[in-house]
Amino acid sequence: MTTLTKNKVTDLFLGQIPNFNSFPSLRRKAQDVLMQKGLPESKDEEYKFTAFSKKLEQSISDYSPAKTTYLSQEIVQSHTIKGFEGDLIVFNNGHYEPELSKLQGQPYEISSLKDSNPVSLGKVSKIENDPFIALNSFAFEDGIFIKVGRNKIIEKPILLLYFNQSSKGQVISPRVLIEVEDNAEVSFLENSISLDEEAYFCNTVTEIIVAQNSHVHYNRLQNESKKAISLNNFGADIHRDATFTSVVVSLSGEMLRNNLSLNLLDSGCVGNMFGLYLLDGKTHVDNHTNVDHTKPHAESNELYKGILADRSRGVFNGKIFVRQDAQKTNAFQQNNNILLSEDATINTKPQLEIWADDVKCSHGCTTGQLDEEALFYLQARGIGKVQAKGLLLYAFAGEVLEKISDETFKVYIDNLIQERLGSSF
Structure with a gap:
């Protein structure tokens, strides 16, 4: 053509x-x-x-x-x-x-x-x-x-x-x-x-x-x-x-x-963003978020968490803009990741652009592996390694899952995640 x-x-x-x-x-x-x-x-x-x-x-x-x-x-x-x-x-x-x-x-x-x-x-x-x-x-x-x-x-x-x-x-x-x-x-x-x-x-x-x-x-x-x-x-x-x-x-x-x-x-409006990505195989998930604060006395909260295994890849890019008129803004952003494989990859980039001078804003990210001390603690109390690993990962994911507003939907997703954590992860 x-x-x-x-x-x-x-x-x-x-x-x-x-x-x-x-x-x-x-x-x-x-x-x-x-x-x-x-x-x-x-x-x-x-x-x-x-x-x-x-x-x-x-x-x-x-x-x-x-x-x-x-x-x-x-x-x-x-x-x-x-x-x-x-x-x-x-x-x-x-x-x-x-x-x-x-x-x-x-x-x-x-x-x-x-x-x-x-x-x-x-x-x-x-x-x-x-x-x-x-x-x-x-x-x-x-x-x-x-x-x-x-x-x-x-x-x-x-x-x-x-x-x-x-x-x-x-x-x-x-x-x-x-x-x-x-x-x-x-x-x-x-x-x-x-x-x-x-x-x-x-x-x-x-x-x-x-x-x-x-x-x-x-x-x-x-x-x-x-x-x-x-x-x-x-x-x-x-x-x-x-x-x-x-x-x-x-x-x-x-x-x-x-x-x-x-x-x-x-003024007075609130934007909340929560995300969880639980990846294995070669799955690639990219979350790009953008929050634009244009007026004073508004609030945004953002928490994204990732668990990555095998050769999966995650991307997180979060942007918060606070305009000059948006005084008294309260904005929070956090991205936390656990890598379960040397081949898993995460690219994370939290960003803040602030033109106002009376605001409360914070952002951050963490990337690491499963806490070996916590894993050892659970195993020392008779919990098998696979189950202990699953419990720690489920606890990590739980902070996002509890934000789901409908109980039926929450239980449905919860079961999918527990099944995943108990098998391939």
């Missing part, structure tokens, strides 16, 4: 993904950004340790949009968390499946993006912020719009199940926009599921607007196939006296990248 940009993978996407008629201005802008910048290469500082373009070139054979695959109610039910009682929203290769979803009349609205055409689409996760936001904005066919009205309390969590299967490695482009109006509360759970062991590329954009005095929890589990290539751009605008909490647990996949951006737009 004719070369359009300086980036081969970008050309493959631009040449095979149709420019859908819906959202024309968003798609034109996305196409312009891709033409000008292309997808990131190794020289791009933001993707220095995660060669996404190279991985796509090696693993993907068809750059066209993925179509829906066979998915039955039985399959959905088998992957629904035992004991879960809230609403269920099902995606099939990025396409919303209302017939397979389970909505029980809770007080919120859900519609397709095409039908609702919300003006806020693309306002939180801006196309120019990341090339993969631009790619999703160019490639997505439709998505969902969830609106939680003023003063509404959603008592049961909403579970989003993403079923991915693409035998040709086609691109899956889910798109979700959530608006939570004043004085509302809601909790979301998200689980990504691979229906086979073939390679696929899932490029997701999720935008959340948290209005004044609202409270939102969003819990994510990534436990995909060993060939899964997944990139998630997640953005939240947080307004006065509102709280947003994100928890992401990454267990499996070939290459996973999580971009999380919180914009603290007014």
Whole structure:
């Protein structure tokens, strides 16, 4: 095909993904950004340790949009968390499946993006912020719009199940926009599921607007196939006296990248970010976070922990910006890692940029091995080495797991982690 940009993978996407008629201005802008910048290469500082373009070139054979695959109610039910009682929203290769979803009349609205055409689409996760936001904005066919009205309390969590299967490695482009109006509360759970062991590329954009005095929890589990290539751009605008909490647990996949951006737009708002990555084999997980404090008297808390075995690789890059007007900011950031193998690797880079002079900010990172003295202490009391090792690692992970807002989801993830720690680690 004719070369359009300086980036081969970008050309493959631009040449095979149709420019859908819906959202024309968003798609034109996305196409312009891709033409000008292309997808990131190794020289791009933001993707220095995660060669996404190279991985796509090696693993993907068809750059066209993925179509829906066979998915039955039985399959959905088998992957629904035992004991879960809230609403269920099902995606099939990025396409919303209302017939397979389970909505029980809770007080919120859900519609397709095409039908609702919300003006806020693309306002939180801006196309120019990341090339993969631009790619999703160019490639997505439709998505969902969830609106939680003023003063509404959603008592049961909403579970989003993403079923991915693409035998040709086609691109899956889910798109979700959530608006939570004043004085509302809601909790979301998200689980990504691979229906086979073939390679696929899932490029997701999720935008959340948290209005004044609202409270939102969003819990994510990534436990995909060993060939899964997944990139998630997640953005939240947080307004006065509102709280947003994100928890992401990454267990499996070939290459996973999580971009999380919180914009603290007014006084009294709080942004919380917690992450756990438990990696083995050759799994590569990259967590990039960005917190932007723009107004005074706001707070952010961030804790990411990693346990890495075999030849796995982790990347953590956390940025906190404190603008000149954001006096009395309180910002905390910490990244802690345990390496269980000489071949496991972690690249960590916590960052602070502060333009205000009356703030309380701290950041740090640690990387080490399992505490041999603690291991010896447990063994001396009759606990076997494997069990003792598992107990110490579980205790290390527990500080993040306790942040999961839904007990059913917490127990489900807890069981996965205990099973993992008792076997391959």
